[in-house]
Amino acid sequence: MTREKKLEKSAQLSPKLVRDVREKIIELVLFLAAFSAVATTVAIMYILIKESWLFFNEVSVIDFLTDRKWTPLFVEKHYGIISLVSGTLVTSGVALLVAIPMGTIAAMYLSEFAPSRLRELIKPCLELLAAIPTVVYGYFALLFVTPMLQKILPDLPGFNMLSAGLVMGLMIIPFISSISEDAMRSVPVGLREGSYAMGATSLQTAWRVVFPSAISGISAAYILGASRAVGETMIVAIAAGLQPRLTWNPLEEAATITAYIVQVSMGDLPHHSIEYQTIFAAGLTLVLMTLVLNIMGHFLAKRYREIY
Amino acid sequence: MLISDNLKEVRTQVQRRQLANGIFAMIGLLTILVALIILLGLTLQLLIQGAPRLSWDFFTSFPSRKPEQAGILSAWVGTSLVMLVTALAAVPLGIAAGIYLEEYARKNWVADIIEINVTNLAGVPSIVYGLLALGLFVYQFKLGESIQTAGLTLALLILPIVIVTTREALRAVPNSLREAAYALGATKWQTIWDHVLPCGLGSIMTGVIVALSRAIGETAPVITIGALTFIAFLPDSPLNQEFPYLPLTGSFPWINFEQLFGWLGAAFTVMPIQMFNWVSRPNPEFQLNAAAAGTVLIAMTLVMNGMAIYLRFLFRRGVKW
Numbered sequence: 051m052t053r054e055k056k057l058e059k060s061a062q063l064s065p066k067l068v069r070d071v072r073e074k075i076i077e078l079v080l081f082l083a084a085f086s087a088v089a090t091t092v093a094i095m096y097i098l099i100k101e102s103w104l105f106f107n108e109v110s111v112i113d114f115l116t117d118r119k120w121t122p123l124f125v126e127k128h129y130g131i132i133s134l135v136s137g138t139l140v141t142s143g144v145a146l147l148v149a150i151p152m153g154t155i156a157a158m159y160l161s162e163f164a165p166s167r168l169r170e171l172i173k174p175c176l177e178l179l180a181a182i183p184t185v186v187y188g189y190f191a192l193l194f195v196t197p198m199l200q201k202i203l204p205d206l207p208g209f210n211m212l213s214a215g216l217v218m219g220l221m222i223i224p225f226i227s228s229i230s231e232d233a234m235r236s237v238p239v240g241l242r243e244g245s246y247a248m249g250a251t252s253l254q255t256a257w258r259v260v261f262p263s264a265i266s267g268i269s270a271a272y273i274l275g276a277s278r279a280v281g282e283t284m285i286v287a288i289a290a291g292l293q294p295r296l297t298w299n300p301l302e303e304a305a306t307i308t309a310y311i312v313q314v315s316m317g318d319l320p321h322h323s324i325e326y327q328t329i330f331a332a333g334l335t336l337v338l339m340t341l342v343l344n345i346m347g348h349f350l351a352k353r354y355r356e357i358y
Numbered sequence: 359m360l361i362s363d364n365l366k367e368v369r370t371q372v373q374r375r376q377l378a379n380g381i382f383a384m385i386g387l388l389t390i391l392v393a394l395i396i397l398l399g400l401t402l403q404l405l406i407q408g409a410p411r412l413s414w415d416f417f418t419s420f421p422s423r424k425p426e427q428a429g430i431l432s433a434w435v436g437t438s439l440v441m442l443v444t445a446l447a448a449v450p451l452g453i454a455a456g457i458y459l460e461e462y463a464r465k466n467w468v469a470d471i472i473e474i475n476v477t478n479l480a481g482v483p484s485i486v487y488g489l490l491a492l493g494l495f496v497y498q499f500k501l502g503e504s505i506q507t508a509g510l511t512l513a514l515l516i517l518p519i520v521i522v523t524t525r526e527a528l529r530a531v532p533n534s535l536r537e538a539a540y541a542l543g544a545t546k547w548q549t550i551w552d553h554v555l556p557c558g559l560g561s562i563m564t565g566v567i568v569a570l571s572r573a574i575g576e577t578a579p580v581i582t583i584g585a586l587t588f589i590a591f592l593p594d595s596p597l598n599q600e601f602p603y604l605p606l607t608g609s610f611p612w613i614n615f616e617q618l619f620g621w622l623g624a625a626f627t628v629m630p631i632q633m634f635n636w637v638s639r640p641n642p643e644f645q646l647n648a649a650a651a652g653t654v655l656i657a658m659t660l661v662m663n664g665m666a667i668y669l670r671f672l673f674r675r676g677v678k679w
Binding site: 098100101177184252256280284288311316344 | 392481
């Protein structure tokens with residue numbers, strides 16, 4: 051082979067080589083970008099567990115789970131997460147009592163009854179409902195809803211879990227209704243037609259055929275809605291008060307896990323102090339609660355997608 | 359006789375069922391309207407309370423101890439700068455991740471793990487991102503309680519939304535387009551960059567705008583990383599020092615390159631935090647300020663969402679495969 055021929059061959063080969071290498075590098079960069087999701091999860095768990103570990107070196111896990119008071123900012127310190135969990139559960143419970151019936155009915159109406167033009171009009175409006183910043187919802191709860199409730203219940207304190215829960219329910223409605231509607235619309239038309247052919251009305255079809263067929267998707271919507279409510283911060287921090295209290299009465303004020311984290315963050319706590327570590331222990335509790343709900347919701351949602 | 363009796367009974371039955379049907383349809387519509395009307399009412403009340411405060415001075419004053427002199431200058435400047443960092447970080451990263459998952463990823467356990475993580479991250483409460491940023495960005499990477507920390511935190515928060523919308527947009531691009539590009543000898547990346555991505559760009563932009571509008575309203579994570587509530591200065595600008603940075607001083611191109619990135623490390627506040635601060639004061643005068651700030655905040659998110667809805671409408675109508 052002469053020198054020219056060799057040169058010619060390498061000149062032919064090199065563009066392909068360059069091209070292949072470039073393609074590989076691009077794929078690697080894209081992979082790294084996608085892997086950042088995994089890195090974020092790992093980082094969240096690392097930070098939470100690391101700081102909580104330091105916290106649990108000082109406070110025993112049994113105290114954390116069984117003590118009935120949460121007063122890390124006072125002289126007499128108690129670390130019973132249960133009084134924050136109770137606030138979280140009560141506000142979320144109120145919110146779900148509003149959002150589940152209303153969200154389900156709205157979804158059923160949109161999926162089975164509404165003419166398609168009306169649906170195209172209503173859906174963006176509901177999306178806007180979800181787009182309003184939560185701090186604005188908090189303002190509504192504290193300054194509009196609480197005074198209104200006080201007219202009916204004169205003893206209601208200025209901060210209470212009821213109004214925070216009600217407004218939070220309003221906020222979650224679009225979330226629940228959009229997932230439930232997706233689930234209902236993915237029920238095959240054949241099932242509906244079968245039901246109509248037997249002489250059922252739209253209502254009967256919706257309740258007895260579509261609802262049961264979409265039940266896994268709908269329960270996924272409920273569970274993901276619950277997870278939203280548990281993690282919601284600003285509404286409860288503004289309207290439900292910042293006083294940790296072990297109570298199941300929505301008419302009282304009580305802090306949630308998220309409200310406590312906000313309260314501590316607004317102060318000026320030294321890094322490495324036990325007070326600073328409490329927010330990570332509280333955060334870890336919150337993550338574990340939402341994680342369980344999210345995993346349940348994920349598998350339920352996956353099931354309905356697999357069926358249809 | 360027997361048959362006509364039965365017929366009557368059947369007719370009343372049918373009537374009853376149709377009545378129930380009609381009633382339920384009414385209830386459904388009413389439920390949705392009630393939710394929308396309550397919200398509209400609350401928003402109007404907010405608007406009415408806040409409107410008297412909305413003047414030019416409100417936008418160009420710093421917060422103050424005196425409620426009638428307080429404004430949102432540092433808040434909206436802070437929000438804009440934080441959003442700039444968020445967009446610059448989340449958009450390329452999210453789109454790249456979306457492209458990988460949709461176009462490159464093989465069906466194996468690595469892809470599964472990434473996918474599970476994206477879904478999971480979308481469900482993590484926003485305040486947890488604040489804790490992550492406090493532990494990681496503020497204390498580990500020493501980025502400080504600054505605009506860059508807030509921007510990166512919110513970028514992580516909206517990353518799952520950007521990834522999911524990118525994937526959906528790319529999935530909607532028909533395969534024939536890819537095959538045509540391959541048939542002409544294009545490489546995978548050329549196909550994606552020159553053909554698939556431009557086709558999906560409209561939907562991707564819609565998703566990005568929706569994600570950013572969510573980031574604008576996020577309060578909790580920004581509080582957690584230690585944004586201040588009382589800021590009476592603006593970050594150092596690479597342009598003229600004094601607000602509104604005009605007229606430009608010095609020589610072309612009027613940019614002080616030494617200070618080009620100085621604002622990244624500056625202390626800051628954002629709109630929702632300013633509003634939260636005013637809401638939590640007992641003085642009702644400050645609550646009027648909160649209403650005004652809330653009005654501005656709602657206007658921002660509504661404009662962004664309106665833009666997104668319009669864009670979606672535009673692209674859905676324009677593209678017919």
